Amino acid sequence: MKIFYAMLFLITTTFAIDMITPLPDKINYNKEKAILGKKLYMDTSLSKDGKISCNTCHNINNYGVDNTTNSTGVNNQLDTPFNTPTTFNSVFNFVQFWNGRAQNLQEQAKVPLFNPKEMGLTPEFLLKQVNANPDYVKSFKDIYGEITVDNIADAIKEFEKTLITPDSPFDRYLKGDKNAISEKAKRGYEEFKAQGCISCHQGQNIGGNMFQKIGIFQEYPNQENLGRYEITKKESDKMVFKVPSLRNIAKTAPYYHDGSIPTLDACVQFMAYYQLGKFLNQETVDDIVAFLESLTGEYHDSIQ
Numbered sequence: 001m002k003i004f005y006a007m008l009f010l011i012t013t014t015f016a017i018d019m020i021t022p023l024p025d026k027i028n029y030n031k032e033k034a035i036l037g038k039k040l041y042m043d044t045s046l047s048k049d050g051k052i053s054c055n056t057c058h059n060i061n062n063y064g065v066d067n068t069t070n071s072t073g074v075n076n077q078l079d080t081p082f083n084t085p086t087t088f089n090s091v092f093n094f095v096q097f098w099n100g101r102a103q104n105l106q107e108q109a110k111v112p113l114f115n116p117k118e119m120g121l122t123p124e125f126l127l128k129q130v131n132a133n134p135d136y137v138k139s140f141k142d143i144y145g146e147i148t149v150d151n152i153a154d155a156i157k158e159f160e161k162t163l164i165t166p167d168s169p170f171d172r173y174l175k176g177d178k179n180a181i182s183e184k185a186k187r188g189y190e191e192f193k194a195q196g197c198i199s200c201h202q203g204q205n206i207g208g209n210m211f212q213k214i215g216i217f218q219e220y221p222n223q224e225n226l227g228r229y230e231i232t233k234k235e236s237d238k239m240v241f242k243v244p245s246l247r248n249i250a251k252t253a254p255y256y257h258d259g260s261i262p263t264l265d266a267c268v269q270f271m272a273y274y275q276l277g278k279f280l281n282q283e284t285v286d287d288i289v290a291f292l293e294s295l296t297g298e299y300h301d302s303i304q
C-alpha cells in the first residue's frame with residue numbers, strides 16, 4: 001500500500017504542471033431559481049425550533065462556515081461527529097459530504113432539512129411552512145408549477161452555484177500575474193508539489209475530486225467515524241474521506257472531518273505526518289501556509 005502511494009506521489013509530482021487550474025469567473029445558473037434558493041437558504045422558519053437555517057452553519061458572510069468544531073442545530077444540539085464544511089465552491093466537488101454519500105447538491109440539500117440534529121423537519125412540516133409563505137407560493141408556482149421537496153432542494157442547489165470564489169491571488173498567479181503572490185507563497189507552492197500534497201489536493205478546487213484515507217503512514221487517532229466504510233462496509237474504505245478542497249482554507253478553521261485541529265500551521269504539519277510520513281521543518285510549513293493563504297478568493301453576492 002505504501003509503495004503504491006510512493007509511486008503515486010512520484011508520478012503526480014513529476015507531472016504536477018497544470019494539476020491545479022483557476023476557478024471560472026462565473027458559472028451558468030438560473031437567476032430566478034437562485035433568488036428563491038437564497039430565501040430558502042436564509043430562512044430559519046424551515047427548522048423545528050424556528051432558529052436554524054442553512055446559513056446558521058454555512059454563513060455566506062463568513063466563507064460558508066461558522067468556525068466551530070461542531071455546529072449547533074435545532075434545540076441547541078451539537079451537530080456531531082462532523083465539522084461543518086464550507087458551501088463555498090462545493091458545486092465543484094465530485095460528491096458531497098465528508099464520506100461522499102450525496103451525489104450532487106440537490107440530493108445533499110434534502111439531508112440537513114430532515115436531520116434531527118440540524119434542521120429537524122419532517123417532509124410534511126417543511127411543505128406546510130413553505131406553503132404558509134405567500135412569496136414562496138407565488139415563486140414556486142411561477143418557476144416550478146408546484147411546491148415539492150425536490151423543487152425546494154433544486155432551488156437551494158441553484159443558489160449554491162453562486163457561492164463561488166474566483167480570482168484568488170493564486171488563481172491570478174496561475175493566469176499569468178507573476179506578482180499576485182509573495183515569494184514565500186511561491187516557495188510554498190513548490191513545496192506543496194515537491195512534498196506530494198498535490199497528489200491528493202488538485203484540480204480546480206484543489207481537492208474535492210477523489211477519496212483518500214486519512215492516516216496512510218500514521219494511524220489517525222480518532223476512529224469514531226470510519227468515513228466511507230460506514231456506507232460501503234468495505235475494509236479498504238476504513239478512514240477514507242473525500243479529499244477536501246483547499247480553497248479559502250485559511251478562513252475555514254478548525255480542520256479535518258472532526259474539527260480537531262485549530263490552526264492551519266498544525267494542520268499542515270499533521271498532514272505531512274499522517275499522509276506522507278514526514279516531519280516538515282517550520283520554514284517549509286510557513287511557506288506552505290503562505291501558499292494556502294493565497295487561495296482565499298472573493299465572493300460577490302450576486303443575489304441581492
Ligand code: HEC
Nearest residue numbers: 053054057071072073079082083084085096097098112118
Ligand atoms: C446545524 C448545522 C448545519 C445546518 C443547519 C446545515 N448544515 Fe450543511 N453541513 C453541516 C455538516 C456538519 C456537514 C458535514 C456532514 C457530513 O459530511 O456528513 C454539512 C455538509 C454540507 C454540504 C457538503 C459540503 C461538502 O463539501 O461536502 C453542503 C453542500 C451543505 N452542508 C449544505 C447545506 C444546506 C443547503 C443546508 C440547508 C438546507 C445545510 N447545509 C444546513 C452542518 C449543517
Ligand code: HEC
Nearest residue numbers: 196197200212213214243244255256257267268271272275
Ligand atoms: C494521500 C492524500 C493526501 C495527501 C498526500 C495530503 N492530503 Fe491533505 N487531506 C487529505 C484528506 C483525506 C483530508 C481530510 C482528512 C480528514 O478530514 O480527516 C485532508 C485534509 C487536509 C486539510 C484540512 C482541510 C479541511 O477542510 O479541514 C489541509 C489544510 C490539508 N489536507 C493540506 C495538505 C497539505 C499541505 C499536504 C502536504 C503536506 C497534504 N494535505 C497532503 C488527503 C491528503
